[in-house]
Amino acid sequence: MITLNVNGQEQHVDVEPTTPLLYVLRDDLGLNGARFGCGLGQCGACTVVVDGKPILSCITPVAVLQDRRVTTLEGLGTADNTGPLQRAFIEEQAAQCGFCIPGMIMRAHALLQRNASPSEQTIRAHMRPNLCRCGTHMRIMAAVRRAAGRMRAAGTGTAGPAQREARR
Amino acid sequence: MRLTRVLGVLAAVLLIGIAAFAAWAWHPALPPTEASTKPAFDAALIARGAQLSLLGNCNSCHTKPGGAPYAGGRRMVTQFGVIHATNITPDPETGIGRWSEAAFLRSMHQGIGRDGAHLYPAFPYDHFTRVATDDVRAIYAFLMTRPPVRAEAPPNALPFPLNIRLLIAGWKLLFFHAGEFKPDPARSAELNRGAYLVDGLAHCGACHTPRNALGAEQPSRYLEGGESENWHAPALNGASPAPTPWTSQQLFTYLRRGFVDPHGVAAGPMQSVVDNLGEVPEQDVKAITEYIESILGAATGDRLTTVDELISRQRGSTPVARGGEATTTGSADGTSGADGAQIYAGACALCHEPTGQRFSAHGIHPALSKLITMPDPRNLIHVIMDGIEPPAGAPAAFMPGFANALTDLQIASLAKHLRATFSDQPEWRELESQIRKIRAARNG
Numbered sequence: 001m002i003t004l005n006v007n008g009q010e011q012h013v014d015v016e017p018t019t020p021l022l023y024v025l026r027d028d029l030g031l032n033g034a035r036f037g038c039g040l041g042q043c044g045a046c047t048v049v050v051d052g053k054p055i056l057s058c059i060t061p062v063a064v065l066q067d068r069r070v071t072t073l074e075g076l077g078t079a080d081n082t083g084p085l086q087r088a089f090i091e092e093q094a095a096q097c098g099f100c101i102p103g104m105i106m107r108a109h110a111l112l113q114r115n116a117s118p119s120e121q122t123i124r125a126h127m128r129p130n131l132c133r134c135g136t137h138m139r140i141m142a143a144v145r146r147a148a149g150r151m152r153a154a155g156t157g158t159a160g161p162a163q164r165e166a167r168r
Numbered sequence: 169m170r171l172t173r174v175l176g177v178l179a180a181v182l183l184i185g186i187a188a189f190a191a192w193a194w195h196p197a198l199p200p201t202e203a204s205t206k207p208a209f210d211a212a213l214i215a216r217g218a219q220l221s222l223l224g225n226c227n228s229c230h231t232k233p234g235g236a237p238y239a240g241g242r243r244m245v246t247q248f249g250v251i252h253a254t255n256i257t258p259d260p261e262t263g264i265g266r267w268s269e270a271a272f273l274r275s276m277h278q279g280i281g282r283d284g285a286h287l288y289p290a291f292p293y294d295h296f297t298r299v300a301t302d303d304v305r306a307i308y309a310f311l312m313t314r315p316p317v318r319a320e321a322p323p324n325a326l327p328f329p330l331n332i333r334l335l336i337a338g339w340k341l342l343f344f345h346a347g348e349f350k351p352d353p354a355r356s357a358e359l360n361r362g363a364y365l366v367d368g369l370a371h372c373g374a375c376h377t378p379r380n381a382l383g384a385e386q387p388s389r390y391l392e393g394g395e396s397e398n399w400h401a402p403a404l405n406g407a408s409p410a411p412t413p414w415t416s417q418q419l420f421t422y423l424r425r426g427f428v429d430p431h432g433v434a435a436g437p438m439q440s441v442v443d444n445l446g447e448v449p450e451q452d453v454k455a456i457t458e459y460i461e462s463i464l465g466a467a468t469g470d471r472l473t474t475v476d477e478l479i480s481r482q483r484g485s486t487p488v489a490r491g492g493e494a495t496t497t498g499s500a501d502g503t504s505g506a507d508g509a510q511i512y513a514g515a516c517a518l519c520h521e522p523t524g525q526r527f528s529a530h531g532i533h534p535a536l537s538k539l540i541t542m543p544d545p546r547n548l549i550h551v552i553m554d555g556i557e558p559p560a561g562a563p564a565a566f567m568p569g570f571a572n573a574l575t576d577l578q579i580a581s582l583a584k585h586l587r588a589t590f591s592d593q594p595e596w597r598e599l600e601s602q603i604r605k606i607r608a609a610r611n612g
Contacts, residue, residue: 060570064574
């Protein structure tokens, strides 16, 4: 039995310790935000946040995640109650096919949590590992900027209601 | 008084010595050139200079990350302090725009700047002194026809007394042997060409030969393995850590393309070297290959081991079988909740040991990786943390980094497991402290 902390909740899953986190999120916990893209850690569609840093969940075995905090797209808000970063991606219409977007949002979340005023260059360098095959990069960039601006104005993070709840 | 006389003689000898040293160490500034007297260069000379500059890897140190080519500013942390590469574009104020050809030649052959100051040997003039004058002229022509970039290198941060450049004259007296390369008539023309490039312009020994406490290469340990930017530069002689011997064709392909099966990919500071060698005349890479091969020597004993033998030596049949149960190697303490075998099976084996999956990234098998057989764990730590990132805009090998996914303790467990499973070498010492240091450096 493996114990994981996902979006502030403790979860017990009965899987091999070598199982990739992505499979556990999708198959065992029903958290379908993170996507299976390449399965080789090359595209970023499976990006989630662990202890504040973006990681590739398709190549991260759950064995290494005991006592660490996993945040997924679901931790930033719901369809009815979106977090600021999710809202910014919707407002900028950053998704075309949308497959890469959960990973994009999570990687951006990790950046904005520690730097609410990133420069254009910082955003580009930070987002570089995540690929988008539709080519909506300019809108993704705009969404990250918009979310950063909103966070600065409100003096809050990009975490949605669920995660803020969990922190209390 | 006898004593005073003796002291007087000693003082006189000392003063004469100091005066002689000062006379020897002092070099005049060479007159700056004026913009109006800028010579016109022959296009063929510039083209040759471009290729020679690539062989010399000039762009690698003289370009800062994201900066204009050859405009300098790159920060280099040495065992003595921090120094910054200079701007070698022809900007008259901040670059070498006012350097005459004679001044450039003197810097390459004697390590003296246009103003007469001794240059720090981080600029590898101990190698460049071997470069033929004609080749230096071609490099000068190439550099002087680059777009001038106004960029002042940040000041060096060297502690007293290392910030006194006159001391470098003393260093030169001890360790620097000026003089162009002399071909060995007993060797073939190609082997001489290879030796000329390796020891001169390509300055391979600057990284691959170990240095003494004063930062000079140790000639008795020629190409025996050194270091560069906190990476280990593996031995190129008989002490090579390559699990299978290099063939001539493999070495050529590696230098030319940056990747070859079964040896893997050029990483760390070697990445820019192979980038450059992909652009130079093929016969020069062949000459370098032939010379390095002569240094490596014929494969003997263990080094004759074939790829198949190496792979079949590992315990267990599949990575899942090896990772499914906790092993005695690389097991971490209870708090990390993961042992090295599990991390390997879950994070690495998918690409590095594909067992019938429908997809694979074709990473080399760990039993073939010199990162695991090296005497020094730093390269493996770098690659686990940062993966392999292709140079911007270039198609090249890729590996994702695990710095965020794995804790220091987990990286240590993984490294121990790899070392124990895929090599017959003893455990690395100071593994944990090296991991902490590399983590701190990449965060800082």
